[in-house]
Amino acid sequence: IVMGWKTRPLSNERDALDTVFVKLTAAPKPIQLDGLPENVVPIVHHTQDIQCKMPNDKTITISRDQVSLLPNFAMTDFNSQGRTRPFNVCDLQNCGSHQSMYTCLSRGSSFDGTLIVQGFDSRKLTQGVSGHLRQ
DSSP, X not given: OEEEEEEEEOSSSOEEEEEEEEEOSSOSSOOOOTTSOTTEEEEEEEEEEEEEEOTTSXXXXXXXXXXXXXXXXXXXXXXXXXXXXXXXXXXXXXXXXHHHHHHHHTTBSOSTTEEEOSOOXXXXXXXXXXXXXXX
């Protein structure tokens, strides 16, 4: 749960995210950091330089500065069974089988509320079932 955030000036008219304060909802034991409520932890921004090779063989450096957050990505397909979600964000790339994909996709309460975040191997859905499932 996002409890708050801090920004820093990026330009005269814009701010950039500096720190996000997140409350842990299922910590194995209570966490207490000085100046923060129990189970609230800061996630700070970091800068990463990436070397990119262009089609003309020129190399350029891109610098990315961001707070690394992936919202709502902690639930496995197994853990999601029996739950219905109005907003269902799915990463199907790491699903091992068509059963796993079905479980992830069927948790959404509507088509409009379902988002697939990246490409996936469609052969898991189109190449038929494995031999042991046919028996």
